[in-house]
Amino acid sequence: MSETSLSTLAAQLAGKQISSRELAQQYLDRIAALNPAINAFITVDAEKTLLEAAAADALIAAGQAGPLTGVPIAHKDIFCTDGWLTTCGSKMLSNFVAPYDAHVIQRFKAAGMPSLGKTNMDEFAMGSSNETSYFGTVKNPWNPAYVPGGSSGGAAACVAARMAPAATGTDTGGSIRQPAALCGITGLKPTYGLVSRYGMIAFASSLDQAGPMAPSAEDCALLLNAMTGFDPKDSTSLDREKEDYTRDLDKPLAGLRVGLPKEFFAEGLNSEVAAAVEAAVNELKKLGATPVEISLANSQLAIPVYYVLAPAEASSNLSRFDGVRYGYRAPEYASLDDMYCKTRAQGFGAEVKRRILIGAYVLSHGYYDAYYLQAQKIRRLIADDFGAAFKACDVILGPTAPGTAFKLGEKSDDPVEMYLNDLYTIPANLAGLPGMSLPCGFDAQGLPIGLQLVGNYFSEAKMLNVAHQYQRVTDWHTRAPEGLK
Amino acid sequence: MKWETVIGLEVHTQLATKSKIFSGSSTAFGAAPNTQASAVDIALPGVLPVLNRGAVECAIKFALAIGANLNRVNVFDRKNYFYPDLPKGYQISQLAKPIVEGGALKIQVGDSERTINLTRAHMEEDAGKSLHEDFHGMTGIDLNRAGTPLLEIVSEPEMRSSAEAVAYARALHTLVTWIGICDGNMQEGSFRVDANVSVRPVGQAEFGTRREIKNLNSFRFLQQAIDYEVRWQIETLEDGGRIEQATVLFDPDTGETRMMRSKEDAHDYRYFPDPDLLPVRLDEDWIEAVRATLPELPAAMQARFQRDYGVSAYDAAVLTGSRALADYFEAAAKACGQGKLAANWVMGELSAALNKAELDIAQSPVSAARLGTLIARIQDGTLSGKLARQVFEGLWEGAGEVDAIIEARGLKQMSDSGELEKIVDEVLAANPKSVEEFRSGKEKAFNALVGQVMKASRGKANPAQVNELLKAKLQ
Numbered sequence A: 001m002s003e004t005s006l007s008t009l010a011a012q013l014a015g016k017q018i019s020s021r022e023l024a025q026q027y028l029d030r031i032a033a034l035n036p037a038i039n040a041f042i043t044v045d046a047e048k049t050l051l052e053a054a055a056a057d058a059l060i061a062a063g064q065a066g067p068l069t070g071v072p073i074a075h076k077d078i079f080c081t082d083g084w085l086t087t088c089g090s091k092m093l094s095n096f097v098a099p100y101d102a103h104v105i106q107r108f109k110a111a112g113m114p115s116l117g118k119t120n121m122d123e124f125a126m127g128s129s130n131e132t133s134y135f136g137t138v139k140n141p142w143n144p145a146y147v148p149g150g151s152s153g154g155a156a157a158c159v160a161a162r163m164a165p166a167a168t169g170t171d172t173g174g175s176i177r178q179p180a181a182l183c184g185i186t187g188l189k190p191t192y193g194l195v196s197r198y199g200m201i202a203f204a205s206s207l208d209q210a211g212p213m214a215p216s217a218e219d220c221a222l223l224l225n226a227m228t229g230f231d232p233k234d235s236t237s238l239d240r241e242k243e244d245y246t247r248d249l250d251k252p253l254a255g256l257r258v259g260l261p262k263e264f265f266a267e268g269l270n271s272e273v274a275a276a277v278e279a280a281v282n283e284l285k286k287l288g289a290t291p292v293e294i295s296l297a298n299s300q301l302a303i304p305v306y307y308v309l310a311p312a313e314a315s316s317n318l319s320r321f322d323g324v325r326y327g328y329r330a331p332e333y334a335s336l337d338d339m340y341c342k343t344r345a346q347g348f349g350a351e352v353k354r355r356i357l358i359g360a361y362v363l364s365h366g367y368y369d370a371y372y373l374q375a376q377k378i379r380r381l382i383a384d385d386f387g388a389a390f391k392a393c394d395v396i397l398g399p400t401a402p403g404t405a406f407k408l409g410e411k412s413d414d415p416v417e418m419y420l421n422d423l424y425t426i427p428a429n430l431a432g433l434p435g436m437s438l439p440c441g442f443d444a445q446g447l448p449i450g451l452q453l454v455g456n457y458f459s460e461a462k463m464l465n466v467a468h469q470y471q472r473v474t475d476w477h478t479r480a481p482e483g484l485k
Numbered sequence B: 001m002k003w004e005t006v007i008g009l010e011v012h013t014q015l016a017t018k019s020k021i022f023s024g025s026s027t028a029f030g031a032a033p034n035t036q037a038s039a040v041d042i043a044l045p046g047v048l049p050v051l052n053r054g055a056v057e058c059a060i061k062f063a064l065a066i067g068a069n070l071n072r073v074n075v076f077d078r079k080n081y082f083y084p085d086l087p088k089g090y091q092i093s094q095l096a097k098p099i100v101e102g103g104a105l106k107i108q109v110g111d112s113e114r115t116i117n118l119t120r121a122h123m124e125e126d127a128g129k130s131l132h133e134d135f136h137g138m139t140g141i142d143l144n145r146a147g148t149p150l151l152e153i154v155s156e157p158e159m160r161s162s163a164e165a166v167a168y169a170r171a172l173h174t175l176v177t178w179i180g181i182c183d184g185n186m187q188e189g190s191f192r193v194d195a196n197v198s199v200r201p202v203g204q205a206e207f208g209t210r211r212e213i214k215n216l217n218s219f220r221f222l223q224q225a226i227d228y229e230v231r232w233q234i235e236t237l238e239d240g241g242r243i244e245q246a247t248v249l250f251d252p253d254t255g256e257t258r259m260m261r262s263k264e265d266a267h268d269y270r271y272f273p274d275p276d277l278l279p280v281r282l283d284e285d286w287i288e289a290v291r292a293t294l295p296e297l298p299a300a301m302q303a304r305f306q307r308d309y310g311v312s313a314y315d316a317a318v319l320t321g322s323r324a325l326a327d328y329f330e331a332a333a334k335a336c337g338q339g340k341l342a343a344n345w346v347m348g349e350l351s352a353a354l355n356k357a358e359l360d361i362a363q364s365p366v367s368a369a370r371l372g373t374l375i376a377r378i379q380d381g382t383l384s385g386k387l388a389r390q391v392f393e394g395l396w397e398g399a400g401e402v403d404a405i406i407e408a409r410g411l412k413q414m415s416d417s418g419e420l421e422k423i424v425d426e427v428l429a430a431n432p433k434s435v436e437e438f439r440s441g442k443e444k445a446f447n448a449l450v451g452q453v454m455k456a457s458r459g460k461a462n463p464a465q466v467n468e469l470l471k472a473k474l475q
Helices: A006-014 A020-038 A046-061 A103-110 A153-160 A177-183 A217-227 A271-286 A297-320 A336-347 A350-363 A369-392 A415-422 A426-431 A460-473 B053-065 B162-178 B219-238 B284-291 B298-309 B313-319 B323-336 B339-357 B368-379 B385-397 B402-408 B417-430 B432-439 B443-456 B463-474
Strands: A041-043 A073-076 A115-119 A167-171 A186-189 A209-214 A257-261 A290-294 A395-399 A435-442 A448-455 B003-014 B077-080 B090-093 B104-109 B112-125 B129-131 B140-142 B149-155 B191-201 B211-216 B246-251 B256-262
Touching: A006 A020, A006 A046, A006 A217, A020 A046, A020 A115, A020 A153, A041 A153, A046 A115, A073 A103, A073 A153, A103 A217, A115 A153, A153 A167, A153 A177, A153 A209, A167 A177, A167 A186, A177 A186, A177 A435, A177 A448, A186 A217, A186 A460, A209 A217, A217 A435, A217 A460, A257 A271, A257 A369, A271 A290, A271 A395, A271 A435, A271 A448, A271 A460, A290 A369, A297 A350, A297 A369, A297 A415, A297 A426, A297 B077, A350 A369, A369 A395, A369 A426, A395 A460, A435 A460, A448 A460, B003 B162, B003 B219, B053 B112, B053 B149, B053 B162, B053 B284, B090 B112, B104 B162, B112 B162, B149 B162, B162 B191, B162 B219, B162 B298, B191 B219, B211 B219, B211 B256, B219 B246, B219 B256, B298 B313, B298 B323, B298 B339, B313 B323, B313 B339, B323 B339, B323 B368, B339 B368, B339 B385, B368 B385, B368 B402, B385 B402, B417 B432, B417 B443, B417 B463, B432 B443, B432 B463, B443 B463
Parallel strands: A073 A115, A073 A167, A257 A290, A257 A395, B211 B246
Antiparallel strands: A041 A115, A167 A209, A186 A209, A186 A435, A395 A448, A435 A448, B003 B149, B003 B191, B077 B090, B104 B112, B112 B149, B129 B140, B191 B211, B246 B256
């Protein structure tokens, strides 16, 4: 079971070799066995899962099954899920049971995919190691002394540990791709606007985008088919014709121009990661692709730009957590202002507070032009760099993160060091471009290495094509951590 | 020292859309607390705003009605502050790129007409309500109003007296109700006025320091508040004091303004473009489609009333005080073909009766068609003015059609000249003294005879006919 692709599982379900209930039960058993050590899930509710699985079985029996009906999936705890605790990894929402389904949840329910539970994450998706979660650190299944990455660390870890065949994630500055890389799975952040943000608790609205996380590119293509589509409830959702993201998986790569940004192979990149990525380029060359050197000169400004814009939006997005209507409220307070102060001081963790403070600062009177407006201008320049690059290449390739997983606690006291982990992933968010990470090797300690692809707008099918062709000739993505039995 | 008053108004008009500006909840007034608050309105985690195009159309209508510029691309911003009835912790408004800029409104103060220029008008959402009574040391929050669409209309500081400010506010109130973008109900808060008031020595070019009087919900309070504030500012300055920029509230019970917060307490709202909403783009087709739905505007109607019905400029201005009044007048005028007479009746008898009964023109018990028939009966000689007022009373009481009332109450003017001649002869025979006096040159005596004839006919004689007959008989 642990090496089974979504298409195989779907075929087994359709062929009645296994029922959705039986399949869900197998995963629930594995969660029960492994989650205490990994801590990938915040909420598991076997009863709800099995009810949804039974409904999927009824659809299959009635001949109304879709391509993924009955295959279970785990959801990041950032998606509001009707009747489920939805915490966003925060004490602030530690008591919040959502009264409605996020659009993404609706989509997967409509696809007949039972939910295995809600996965752990950095608080409000702010973090690159999952150490900011109020619900405890997630352990990397490849080595529990190491972080799984973040913020979708629970999602990546549960897929890597085969506690779920697939998971949803969200990516604001690399939160799908970086944990996918650190946990040795495949994850894709779509073009901004392709997946509705309705019901996905906002971190930085202009950057947030939900996407699939699973062992392989083929799995991600199937999941993307289920989750994309116009949503009138999200004004930034794009009204486009529906695509089949599996359509180009089997296309040969002959003639493909792969852009290698010289800035992504410069100082700061771990040599083992560099070697693995270069080896992957060689594999693609064998498949007919041509490497092209490109430059994304302004991408070096991506981290400072991101740490102005994302906190600015976050400082406003998180204002609704005020203790008035739902969520945590300080037990004792002397006045309204005191209630706000204590509730937010107690309800938010240090990293969230740091970003709210930064955000409030850069938006404040007298600083707005120097920080926020300036950052928006550079954001434009970063997007323009990509525009120029895509004239010379079809897809951009580089490392997902500068290194492999780091030790728990190693960077948690140094925010800037932590922020540098998203050096290569943030530019795609700033430009609104799709990006994905796929496994391309292991370091000497046996920790996974991630390869990043960044495509032009709406070129998910092409990225998935490249990734799938690579995965046809490599087996990194099929490897699972040993010793998790 | 002589002082000059400078006033600018910011008016929050609640737009008459069925649903809220960023959610599908109803905007109807008076529902039980929090029954018209959806997931979006209460700002649950994860929810997103979607712009109601109806609100944009209201703003377009307003811009077209005042000859303003419509920003073809305009942007929603977030205004960040904490308050329990502000669910998101920010209000969605427009700061840097509002939908409407410029435009002007004509006002009439006494005999003089002035034009007041507008600075801008922008769309925003209303907050909810905090209820401090009935909760014993706690505060109740009603979010029914949260997300109700508003158009905040900002004038230039061009008014120089409370009378001008009231005239401007009234003209604006007339216009927004006229074009149907606001129900104008001031008690329910559909039209709320903030007044920025300052004074300066006459002849000084720069403005004095202003204080903003918040949330005035009647024209009377607007006038009282400004008058008090101006007196207070002048006294303060003349006593050697200084005016500090501040926000003040008007207390209708004391008739005074009092400080709410000083400039030092002013929030830093940390405005920035709302990343959940795309810039609003207005294409020409949309603007033209909205233009086609605009009714004839008050200014155009005034000109037409003067031209078509021969009414004076002043009467035309009064008759276009509201669209309902203008429509009523026009229907009555058309029904009788007598514009000036219709204007006199609408502005005279009818307005007086409505005022006395505290009724709006729309609630008039006398329909425009019946008033028109009544006027027609005056014109065709059936009724004298005096009889007509009696018929009007019948109409007001709901006694039926004009002719039926005339018939039932025997109010028909005497048209049979034989019958009238008989009465005239009787009166002349009974009043030899008056006849004698008239013949000896006393004009007054003639009026006494007319009075006697009218009395004898119980008011039904046609006064013109009586005059004619008497003159003939006395020669």
